[in-house]
Amino acid sequence: MPAEQAVVPVSDRGFLYGDSIFETVRAYGGKAFAGADHYQRLAESAKSVGIALPFGKSAFLTILDELLAANDLLDAMVRVTVSRGSGPAPVPDPSGCHSPTVVAMARPAPRLDEATWSRGIGAVVVPVQSTPKAVLNPTVKSGNFLSHILAIVHAKAHDTGEGAVEAILLDSKGRVAEGAVSNVFGVWNGTLNTPAADGDILPGITRKLVLDLARSLSIPVREGAISGLDLGDADELFVTNSGWEVMPVTRLNGVVLADGRVGPITRRLHEAYQKKVMASC
């Protein structure tokens, strides 16, 4: 149905409490990219918060295919949200909530041309701390997004350039955790660095893909702590998610990095990623 006709009850716990999980899947040429990986993560999110997924992997992939076909979409983003549904009463206790709500929505997402990509985006280190594990399992991609939303608002207010901006969140020890909607990578002395997957981060599907590509290209890789203070000294910076793919960061905290040029490791990974995309569709 047209997105503007799709509704959920006001009693839906996704609306009342952010009591939901979701995935955002990239599609190229009408085909979902890394769909099985997204299903796997959704299943893990569901298990962690105690929502019984009402579909298996093949049904999930079919939903993606059918939604793309019904909308005549080739290059697109599909968001699949699964909320805990409505309970007997609008109270936080989820007892008696056994009918999850599933919403899949698609929108066109043209592939970036080379000129746009190579301009990169801005990033701002924000005074919003990443959510500690002890509060909420950060590997759950949940509908509790408010702190990241406010992080983005802060980042946009402190960037100096045009176009997209990402917020970079640090953990309680001042180490880089993640972007508001991405994972963060930096290159120092030829080594690709990214925060370890067991930190207070959501280790993205694109993050893993990029690490695999880096290793296959024999680029030295280190998954470990990065001080927020060291970010500005990086030779190259980029962020990843399924929509941005490998996206250069060419401004940090309002300062243009390396004359705004994209570094060689970022470019190699971008090209390898594009090959993978081309091979998929």
Place this chain on the structure above:
Amino acid sequence: MPAEQAVVPVSDRGFLYGDSIFETVRAYGGKAFAGADHYQRLAESAKSVGIALPFGKSAFLTILDELLAANDLLDAMVRVTVSRGSGPAPVPDPSGCHSPTVVAMARPAPRLDEATWSRGIGAVVVPVQSTPKAVLNPTVKSGNFLSHILAIVHAKAHDTGEGAVEAILLDSKGRVAEGAVSNVFGVWNGTLNTPAADGDILPGITRKLVLDLARSLSIPVREGAISGLDLGDADELFVTNSGWEVMPVTRLNGVVLADGRVGPITRRLHEAYQKKVMASC
């Protein structure tokens, strides 16, 4: 309209991201209790997250009155949710979202009889940490409720009795922060203790009312740190929110406290609160 016909678009950011704020207001005899205080807090939540409230105090109070009247409700709970509405695209960046969604929903909530009240409820200290200020302003009553929901699930699984259970969250230093849906009070040696309002807590409207009542009754009051380890030694424990009012905690971590009897300070505050309720309607 009937609650089951009330819907929001799937693109509503309340549903997609928990990008919303809310208040839960108690009504007695068809009149909202402490309605102006709830408006004040809602306005502060709205300011903190950057949602422009589409109504002022008198309109808010009118919404409550009219909803109660339209539903022929005397003793009731009203939840007013204000989400950031739908944006131009379903992405976390809230730019271009200028039409908040307002949903007010009411349900009957009979007043507790004395026998039910004096049985109290169970409480369980859970391994879910309260959200640090650096992550999200805890005084914002927002639609990001997932960690508290999981706290309740844990508490229910670890209680031994019948009836309601509250989860008690500690902060990163092991100090009592708050209940999942309440504020926590304990009595030691005749002094009423509750975590200070500037901790990682949402200082409730009922909490403030109860502190005011305690002071007017010349009960010694201390707002300050309470170690989670000391809770079991309290002479009396209770929790407060607009629905539970002053609710005795008669089981902690599955162990019955003081033979399940309600302590004298809890009872005095309960009686004073009831007088206030009676005077309001």
